[in-house]
Amino acid sequence: xxxxxxxxxxxxxxxxxxxxxxxxxxxxxxxxxxxxxxxxxxxxxxxxxxxxxxxxxxxxxxxxxxxxxxxxxxxxxxxxxxxxxxxxxxxxxxxxxxxxxxxxxxxxxxxxxxxxxxxxxxxxxxxxxxxxxxxxxxxxxxxxxxxxxxxxxxxxxxxxxxxxxxx
Numbered sequence: 001x002x003x004x005x006x007x008x009x010x011x012x013x014x015x016x017x018x019x020x021x022x023x024x025x026x027x028x029x030x031x032x033x034x035x036x037x038x039x040x041x042x043x044x045x046x047x048x049x050x051x052x053x054x055x056x057x058x059x060x061x062x063x064x065x066x067x068x069x070x071x072x073x074x075x076x077x078x079x080x081x082x083x084x085x086x087x088x089x090x091x092x093x094x095x096x097x098x099x100x101x102x103x104x105x106x107x108x109x110x111x112x113x114x115x116x117x118x119x120x121x122x123x124x125x126x127x128x129x130x131x132x133x134x135x136x137x138x139x140x141x142x143x144x145x146x147x148x149x150x151x152x153x154x155x156x157x158x159x160x161x162x163x164x165x166x167x
Contacts (some may be wrong), residue, residue, distance in 0.1 A: 005090070007090045007092060008048060008089070008091050008092075009048070009092055009093075009094065010046060010047065010048055010082075010091045010094070010151065011055050011059050011093070011094050011095075011096065012043070012045070012059075012093055012094070012096070013046050013063045013071070013095075013098060014077065014095060014096065014097040014098070014164035015044075015063060015067070015097075015098055016028050016097065016099045016164070016165075016166065017100075017120050018100075019072075019073070019099045021099075021165065021166075023163065023165040023166075024123075024163065025122050025123050025124050026122070026123055026163070026164055026165050027121065028044070028120065028164055029044070029067065029107055029119070029120060030042045030044060030118070030119060030126070031044075031066075031109075031115040031116065031117060032116040032117060033115065033149060034114060035114060036114060037084065037087045037089055041147045041149040041150075042129075042146055042147065042148050043148070043149035043152055044095075044152060045062055045063045045066045045118075046058075046059065046063075046066075047062040047065075047066075049094070055096060056075070056076070059071065059074060060074060060098075063098070065110060065111065066114070066115065067118060068105070069100050069101070069105060069107055071098040071099075072101040073099050074097070074098035075096065075097060075098070075166075076094065076095075076096055077095040077162065077164055078095050078159050078162045079092055079094050080095070080151050080155055080159070081158070082150045082151045082154055093151035093154075095151075095155065095164070097166060098166075123163055123164065126148070127156060129146040129147075129148060130148055130152070130153050130156035131156070133148055
């Protein structure tokens with residue numbers, strides 16, 4: 001008998017570079033995934049929601065575990081439906097947005113077996129990478145410089161008016 005496949009809940013954190021980010025083109029943290037589903041793609045800090053956690057508690061925990069950063073002004077943003085049939089996975093991803101509690105502290109790679117490194121990117125940069133990925137046939141995806149993890153790509157597809165900003 002095949003193992004039962006379940007829909008899981010993931011949480012992604014848009015951590016803004018500063019509390020003064022422009023609301024139309026904020027800069028936030030992304031990292032390159034390794035050794036997991038979506039390996040080689042860029043994603044936000046985040047992970048699986050644990051039993052009894054709120055999305056905000058999960059976001060704060062994952063952000064601290066992965067980057068060493070503490071969240072401030074954390075709130076819910078949106079969600080995506082992320083079905084990955086090739087990997088036998090299906091997630092509902094809840095997205096949150098926050099700023100760093102200490103804006104002078106840089107993110108650290110605290111899980112080097114899961115993330116190659118962190119960098120600050122703008123919303124417009126991310127939208128450009130997403131559109132290239134959407135417009136590129138699957139057979140040619142290897143040639144893309146930046147490939148986004150499906151939940152992040154689905155924000156562009158499913159939630160075109162959403163911008164990760166506070167205010």
